[in-house]
Amino acid sequence: MFQELARILRPFRRGFAFYVVCTLLRQGLVVGGGYGFVLLIRTYEHNTLQSVWMALAVLAGYKVLLDGLDQVMGWNFARHVTYPMFRQLSVSVFARLLKLDQAWHQAGSSGARRGEIANGLSKFAQTSESLAREVCPLLATALLSLFLLRSYVGVGFWVGILPAACAVFFWLSYEENRRCVPYREARYQRYASDYSLSIECMEMHADVVRYNQEQRMEAEYRRIHEEIERNGLAEARVQGWFGLGKGLVILGLQVFLLGHWIGLLTAKRLDGAMLVYLFMLSDQLCSSLWGYAGMWSRISEAWEPIKVFLRIGTAGAPVACAAESESLAVPARVGLELREVEFRYRAEEPVLDGLNLSIKAGTKVALLGRTGCGKSTVLNLVGRTYDAHAGMVLVGGRDVREWPVRQLRRMVTSLSQNGGVFFSEATLLDTIRFAKPEASFAEVVRAARLALIHEEIMALQDGYQTRAGEHGKNLSGGQRQRVALAQALLSLDDPEKRVVLLDECTSNLDAETERTVLRNLWPLLEGKTVVIITHRAAAVEGLVDAMVALDGGRVVAPRMTPALGLALSS
Ligand SMILES: Nc1ncnc2c1ncn2[C@@H]1O[C@H](COP(=O)(O)OP(=O)(O)OP(=O)(O)O)[C@@H](O)[C@H]1O
Numbered sequence: 001m002f003q004e005l006a007r008i009l010r011p012f013r014r015g016f017a018f019y020v021v022c023t024l025l026r027q028g029l030v031v032g033g034g035y036g037f038v039l040l041i042r043t044y045e046h047n048t049l050q051s052v053w054m055a056l057a058v059l060a061g062y063k064v065l066l067d068g069l070d071q072v073m074g075w076n077f078a079r080h081v082t083y084p085m086f087r088q089l090s091v092s093v094f095a096r097l098l099k100l101d102q103a104w105h106q107a108g109s110s111g112a113r114r115g116e117i118a119n120g121l122s123k124f125a126q127t128s129e130s131l132a133r134e135v136c137p138l139l140a141t142a143l144l145s146l147f148l149l150r151s152y153v154g155v156g157f158w159v160g161i162l163p164a165a166c167a168v169f170f171w172l173s174y175e176e177n178r179r180c181v182p183y184r185e186a187r188y189q190r191y192a193s194d195y196s197l198s199i200e201c202m203e204m205h206a207d208v209v210r211y212n213q214e215q216r217m218e219a220e221y222r223r224i225h226e227e228i229e230r231n232g233l234a235e236a237r238v239q240g241w242f243g244l245g246k247g248l249v250i251l252g253l254q255v256f257l258l259g260h261w262i263g264l265l266t267a268k269r270l271d272g273a274m275l276v277y278l279f280m281l282s283d284q285l286c287s288s289l290w291g292y293a294g295m296w297s298r299i300s301e302a303w304e305p306i307k308v309f310l311r312i313g314t315a316g317a318p319v320a321c322a323a324e325s326e327s328l329a330v331p332a333r334v335g336l337e338l339r340e341v342e343f344r345y346r347a348e349e350p351v352l353d354g355l356n357l358s359i360k361a362g363t364k365v366a367l368l369g370r371t372g373c374g375k376s377t378v379l380n381l382v383g384r385t386y387d388a389h390a391g392m393v394l395v396g397g398r399d400v401r402e403w404p405v406r407q408l409r410r411m412v413t414s415l416s417q418n419g420g421v422f423f424s425e426a427t428l429l430d431t432i433r434f435a436k437p438e439a440s441f442a443e444v445v446r447a448a449r450l451a452l453i454h455e456e457i458m459a460l461q462d463g464y465q466t467r468a469g470e471h472g473k474n475l476s477g478g479q480r481q482r483v484a485l486a487q488a489l490l491s492l493d494d495p496e497k498r499v500v501l502l503d504e505c506t507s508n509l510d511a512e513t514e515r516t517v518l519r520n521l522w523p524l525l526e527g528k529t530v531v532i533i534t535h536r537a538a539a540v541e542g543l544v545d546a547m548v549a550l551d552g553g554r555v556v557a558p559r560m561t562p563a564l565g566l567a568l569s570s
């Protein structure tokens with residue numbers, strides 16, 4: 001995990017280094033400026049108007065220099081660290097999420113996971129930025145203060161008081177954080193639940209309202225926040241007590257130093273101005289101790305979400321990485337075969353149990369079976385949304401794992417009942433050409449006509465410029481399916497496309513429209529291998545070469561059309 005952290009931060013090392021150098025320079029100026037204040041008081045004591053003016057001019061110049069340096073540092077940090085780091089982190093997380101296999105997404109595709117990721121991302125950026133901004137100033141402040149104080153503190157301070165105060169102070173900080181961890185963990189889990197519930201309620205707003213469940217959802221949301229508050233307050237209580245303890249340690253340290261200096265003042269080894277300056281230095285030293293304790297607490301707070309975020313970088317090997325060799329030769333027609341395939345989503349619950357199915361290249365098969373029997377799962381294995389746990393899935397005579405994943409997905413088009421890619425901001429025109437962004441308007445219209453959706457799109461006020469809305473919610477269920485179908489039809493233009501998997505993709509259409517759509521579609525599927533899943537065998541009667549039924553994870557009672565060479569076994 002630390003390697004991952006180092007890898008993420010490496011590109012920004014120059015930005016950090018520049019900031020460190022400027023910070024050291026700035027701290028030198030601050031401490032030097034403090035001494036200038038001593039000189040100013042002394043000058044004022046001699047009361048020469050000229051020297052007062054000079055001292056004021058020097059101070060004004062010093063202030064301008066300091067402000068200028070601050071601006072340069074701020075600008076450079078924003079330019080070389082803050083924004084580039086946030087951009088790079090966000091883009092790499094996004095790219096990683098797209099690559100991770102479906103099992104990972106299914107395992108936690110809820111808003112909670114999105115919340116964890118968003119939390120981790122922003123905490124990572126915030127924490128690394130604030131650490132970069134604070135570590136060096138604090139270190140420089142502590143070292144410079146100690147250096148300048150060196151002749152005005154006794155040996156006892158170096159060997160006894162300072163190490164003891166630091167030890168007690170940091171032990172208290174450690175203990176404070178250790179006791180806060182459980183409250184923080186609980187709080188961050190609840191933040192994720194907050195995100196999850198609010199996003200999901202927004203997504204399903206219409207149904208939540210339809211069932212009159214707004215108040216219950218609100219109560220649940222309030223409960224989450226009550227828990228956040230409870231844990232946050234418990235944490236604040238711990239911090240309060242330990243903060244008090246740390247404050248006493250610091251007070252002891254300062255009282256000791258002040259006593260020592262008053263002794264020197266009485267012995268006339270120190271003037272009043274110097275005493276003020278030394279007190280300022282001791283104050284800086286103490287505030288740097290507070291600063292480190294604060295940083296520690298922030299790191300420990302941020303560590304929970306950052307851990308989740310870093311885990312994405314090392315999450316299970318994506319399917320897409322399994323085979324990225326050079327393209328393989330694709331036969332003109334591609335057959336499908338499943339040999340003794342076993343698959344389960346959850347351990348102990350096999351969905352496919354030794355399934356054997358062979359579909360000859362270029363044939364069209366309907367896959368039937370009662371709901372939940374594993375039909376969609378078969379298609380998921382062919383397109384490598386998931387990999388089989390045992391047995392082999394062959395496409396074009398080759399194990400799917402041997403095909404480079406991008407090539408395999410180019411060969412296979414699949415469309416499911418709730419399929420189709422709908423982005424809330426995309427127009428219907430861009431939605432239909434999602435898989436082929438270069439398609440012309442005429443091509444889009446042709447696909448829409450074939451999917452029997454063109455007339456309805458034209459009847460909309462903005463026609464093809466209408467926005468489909470999130471998940472296509474501005475459309476009826478049947479319209480959504482036909483837009484998705486038009487989207488899939490356009491992707492069929494690819495000459496590499498050999499296999500078409502249709503999973504109840506016309507289930508929301510009336511029988512007549514379904515039949516017409518399928519008849520329109522069929523000539524485009526000439527020579528391709530097609531598997532169509534349906535609960536209405538009548539819809540595909542006469543269109544397919546054979547019908548296959550699944551039950552208990554196997555093929556049962558296959559109805560064969562021998563002339564087509566379809567071979568099934570159970
Ligand atoms: N992502 C998943 N995680 C866990 N279990 C799943 C997942 N997807 C499907 N299942 C389970 O696997 C079994 C087969 O699901 P599948 O979607 O293949 O059925 P199906 O035959 O397509 O059903 P339907 O006709 O209802 O679409 C079901 O019992 C289902 O509950």
Ligand SMILES: [Mg+2]
Nearest residue numbers: 375376377503
């Ligand atoms: Mg299904």
